[in-house]
Amino acid sequence: MSDARETILGSIRRALDRREPADVAAAAVAARLTNPKANVIPERGRSQGTDALERFVFEAERVNATTERVADLASVPERVRAYLQAANLPAVVKVAPDPDLAAIPWDREPLLQIATGKADDHDAVSLTGSFAGVAESGTLVLLSGPESPTTLNFLPDYHVAILFVDRIVGSYEDTWARLRARAGAGVMPRVVNWITGPSRTADIEQTLLLGAHGPRRLHIILVDGASSSAETS
Amino acid sequence: MDSTAHSFVDNAHRALHDAKLQHSLGRFKEGFPVKRRAAVDRMPEFDALREAAREIKDHAIANLDLYLERFTERAEANGTRVHWCTDAEAARQRVLEICRDSGARTVAKGKSMIGEEIGINEFLEAEGIRPVETDLGEYIIQLRHEPPSHIIAPAVHLSKDQVADAFRSHHRDYPETRPLEEPEVMLAEARAVLRQEFLAAELGITGANMLVAETGSVVLVTNEGNGDLTQTLPRVQIVIASLEKVVPTLEDATTILRVLARSATGQDLSVYTTFTTGPRRGGDLDGPSEVHVLLLDNGRTEMLGNEFREMLRCIRCGACINHCPIYAAIGGHAYGWVYSGPMGAVLIPNLIGIEEAGNLPNASTLCGRCEEVCPMQIPLPRMLRQLRDRQYRARNSPAAVRYGLSGWAFLARRPALYRLAMSLGVGGLGRIGRLKRNGGRFRRLPFADGWTGTRDLPAPAGKTFQQMWSERGGRRQ
Structure with missing residues (x-):
């Protein structure tokens, strides 16, 4: 195995005509890795505050996500019940064991069956938090971890995501900055998911269809007020 | 995968006379280019992004050794096992070892062009392991035992009736007489069948869109979510990636993502963009326990050292294919191997040899649209000319080309004779072409069936360039 590594690195160095340990190149590479810099951030990714919120909603709906806005987490159970009812779904939800969602008063909707944990094949509806929303393209950013199992984002037919309004940022680069501030430079959660609308395919005669393997529907509940988590700036 | 690139001329001929294929290609021409245009128009900074991405x-390519070492170090620090593979056979053997060690019988596969390149499916099947493609298009062509005809739309050559036929003959648990006319119904059926495969698979194999050196992460982009189920549900995950996929930082990956989907499908971003860094961690409720990344050379370091180095910038968006008049006429299978269109005509001879694939660079009008739409500004027409030159020097060109060029060279060295021949040819054809019944075009022309068999030949203007030039006194107008 290490033979192949040396063979390949040797071929690369010969092809690049590196005759000696290239200190200059190594220094440039180290500098780039130590201080990651943003390249071009388009105007569309520079919005802030209300503009960013409006842009996020516009872009998310453009890619077939649905959104609604509520004042606080206390309103979530009633909205979830109404959403399931409108979609003609059983009142059963698998919820991420996310401390940010612990304050949701599910007992206000006694008919909703709430379980927490990862998703199984028979879960039709999941509810998760979100690390960030990117206004530029209406993209949700979710990080994996014990409080946020990745299967919840992909196995169920319906994905309901809670996004605190103060977590909406302009660009993807803003989310990397927030992530580094929280976890440290170069440290990544096991999975970072960018989710831009519900699953889709156009593999049969280029006909656009939603719900290929991931969720058929993505519903984003925007929650006003400050989120409880420490990672937001 | 076995190549039929050597019989490109016959392949192309058959494709031109395949009515079903021509019908599908007709639909194809209207799709991607229009969507890409709209996406680019919605992004005023698109050209600046392209420059930055390039x-x-x-x-990254100029420092490939350093970035691959850094990627490996970070990936291993996160528990990923990195395997370096010099060629396709080494990669196949490594995949097999990992399958054997994990006792895998069923393998879920995300769409991977490197997987096609090393023929991993046929290989695993021969070893008694069952690979199941999970991208809908790849799944359809796997049922039909066909290679992909397009790098991002593998089943673009098929009609929905052909898809329905494939489902009827393979989904034996469903009633024979069920209605299967609507794409929605077919999708629901494939989703249900493949969901069970996902849950049964012990191992998942995906490709990678990028590798991030800064963090040791693998970037994977899909619209369906099949890539994410493939890399989340099975206990063991294998990523196969060629060397040139590595980029320095998360910001650099982000810039490339901004041009990738816009160039490919005309989306701002694909639905799912996933950055994966190692196996399941303490407290995680899901995710694979083992993650392997195979770094595959398979001809890349050779391209790094020759005039095709810039081809290593390719991010496999398919824009050059979507805008190629030759691809639009013959589809992807005619190219005879894994890739197609302009990027295929450059890559295939580099990866499997000019002797096998020398004719592919001739499958171009050199119109230049491919380079124009390439988000990485790869000089594809220049490379196609260089490959033609290589083929000519190797005396591999078709006889007609060699004799034709010799004939032209004979005339070109004798100016008086050249002018006479040209004015006779151009003048005569021009006069006939402008006859009322021809309307400026030839529908048929003796000795030119190859051209006029499937398209009209515009009639020449009636005067040669030299005649027009001297009429204007040799000045630009």
């Missing part, structure tokens, strides 16, 4: 790839 700079990133050039820098």
Whole structure:
């Protein structure tokens, strides 16, 4: 195995005509890795505050996500019940064991069956938090971890995501900055998911269809007020 | 995968006379280019993003050794096992060892062009392991035992009736007489069948869109979510990636993502963009326990050292294919191997040899649209000319080309004779072409069936360039 590594690195160095340990190149590479810099951030990714919120909603709906806005987490159970009812779904939800969602008063909707944990094949509806929303393209950013199992984002037919309004940022680069501030430079959660609308395919005669393997529907509940988590700036 | 690139001329001929294929290609021409245009128009900074993306790839390729070492170090620190493979056979053997060690019988596969390149499916099947493609298009062509005809739309050559036929003959648990006319119904059926495969698979194999050196992460982009189920549900995950996929930082990957989907499908971003860094961690409720990344050379370091280095910038968006008049006429299978269109005509001879695939670079009008739409500004027409030159020097060109060029050279060295021949040819054809019944075009022309069999030949203007030039006194107008 290490033979192949040396063979390949040797071929690369010969092809690049590196005759000696290239200190200059190594220094440039180290500098780039130590201080990651943003390249071009388009105007569309520079919005802030209300503009960013409006842009996020516009872009998310453009890619077939649905959104609604509520004042606080206390309103979530009633909205979830109404959403399931409108979609003609059983009142059963698998919820991420996310401390940010612990304050949701599910007992206000006694008919909703709430379980927490990862998703199984028979879960039709999941509810998760979100690390960030990117206004530029209406993209949700979710990080994996014990409080946020990745299967919840992909196995169920319906994905309901809670996004605190103060977590909406302009660009993807803003989310990397927030992530580094929280976890440290170069440290990544096991999975970072960018989710831009519900699953889709156009593999049969280029006909656009939603719900290929991931969720058929993505519903984003925007929650006003400050989120409880420490990672937001 | 076995190549039929050597019989490109016959392949192309058959494709031109395949009515079903021609019908599908007709639909194809209207799709991607229009959507790409709209996406680019919605992004005023698109050209600036392209410049930045190109700079990133050039820098990464010029420091490929350093970035691959850094990627490996970070990936291993996160528990990923990194395997370096010099060629396709080494990669196949490594995949097999990992399958054997994990006792895998069923393998879920995300769409991977490197997987096609090393023929991993046929290989695993021969070893008694069952690979199941999970991208809908790849799944359809796997049922039909066909290679992909397009790098991002593998089943673009098929009609929905052909898809329905494939489902009827393979989904034996469903009633024979069920209605299967609507794409929605077919999708629901494939989703249900493949969901069970996902849950049964012990191992998942995906490709990678990028590798991030800064963090040791693998970037994977899909619209269906099949890539994410493939890399989340099975206990063991294998990523197969060629060397040039590595980029320096998360910001650099982000810049490239901004041009990738816009160039490919005309989306701002694909639905799912996933950055994966190692196996399941303490407290995680899901995710694979083992993650392997195979770094595959398979001809890349050779391209790094020759005039095709810039091809290593390619991010496999398919824009050049979507805008190629030749691809639009013959589809992807005619190219005879894994890739197609302009990027295929450059890559295939580089990866499997000019002797096998020398004719592919001739499958171009050199119109230049491919380079125009390439987000990485790869000089594809220049490379196609270089490959033609290589083929000519190797005396591999078709006889008609060699004799034709010799004939032209004979005339070109004798100016008086050249002018006479040209004015007779151009003048005569022009006069006939402008006859009322021809309307400026030839529907048929003796000795030119190859051209006029499937398209009209515009009639020449009636005067040669030299005649027009001297009429204007040799000045630009």
